[in-house]
Amino acid sequence: xxxxxxxxxxxxxxxxxxxxxxxxxxxxxxxxxxxxxxxxxxxxxxxxxxxxxxxxxxxxxxxxxxxxxxxxxxxxxxxxxxxxxxxxxxxxxxxxxxxxxxxxxxxxxxxxxxxx
Amino acid sequence: xxxxxxxxxxxxxxxxxxxxxxxxxxxxxxxxxxxxxxxxxxxxxxxxxxxxxxxxxxxxxxxxxxxxxxxxxxxxxxxxxxxxxxxxxxxxxxxxxxxxxxxxxxxxx
Numbered sequence: 001x002x003x004x005x006x007x008x009x010x011x012x013x014x015x016x017x018x019x020x021x022x023x024x025x026x027x028x029x030x031x032x033x034x035x036x037x038x039x040x041x042x043x044x045x046x047x048x049x050x051x052x053x054x055x056x057x058x059x060x061x062x063x064x065x066x067x068x069x070x071x072x073x074x075x076x077x078x079x080x081x082x083x084x085x086x087x088x089x090x091x092x093x094x095x096x097x098x099x100x101x102x103x104x105x106x107x108x109x110x111x112x113x114x115x116x
Numbered sequence: 117x118x119x120x121x122x123x124x125x126x127x128x129x130x131x132x133x134x135x136x137x138x139x140x141x142x143x144x145x146x147x148x149x150x151x152x153x154x155x156x157x158x159x160x161x162x163x164x165x166x167x168x169x170x171x172x173x174x175x176x177x178x179x180x181x182x183x184x185x186x187x188x189x190x191x192x193x194x195x196x197x198x199x200x201x202x203x204x205x206x207x208x209x210x211x212x213x214x215x216x217x218x219x220x221x222x223x224x225x
Contacts, residue, residue: 035215042215042216042217043159043203044215045212056212059212091158091159103146103147103164104149104161105149105213106161107158
């Protein structure tokens with residue numbers, strides 16, 4: 001596709017519900033990243049994928065968070081039993097490769113999650 | 117631990133020059149990025165430095181000193197549209213991008 005797309009753009013949910021956020025990276029990009037950004041704060045790294053593999057999951061805030069990527073393309077970030085502290089914008093980015101010259105990350109528009 | 121430091125906020129005048137500094141302490145280094153983020157929007161790429169020295173791209177330049185763990189972003193001929201947050205991020209040895217909290221740049225006429 002022309003750019004990174006994310007869905008939904010906005011999600012309002014009740015505390016305790018599960019949510020699933022989707023990211024479609026740029027076609028051909030092997031690396032995919034998830035970040036969280038709370039209002040007025042910097043980016044918080046969550047997890048990255050190289051292909052379908054996530055070598056390091058230590059950035060995920062708790063065991064309520066999980067992510068997967070299939071077919072080296074679409075990724076989903078799942079938050080179980082949402083809490084009000086999970087309210088944030090969740091940003092997805094992709095890059096052509098993980099390292100070297102082609103590691104510029106292109107960001108999607110984000111999903112704004114509000115937990116009531 | 118890993119740490120990226122940059123000023124929280126800076127103010128500059130339209131037409132002037134501003135330098136935004138970034139210092140870092142990370143486990144390994146595979147490059148440093150600067151991103152621009154307008155309020156309510158996703159970050160967009162500005163520059164990438166992996167070797168020491170100055171990289172110039174139009175009105176924006178980025179400098180890196182690996183021995184000092186230091187970078188700066190230089191913006192010339194400031195325009196009102198440059199009002200945004202500027203994010204410094206370092207690529208560590210584990211391929212994690214460690215982000216600074218960002219510098220909010222306010223441009224005054």
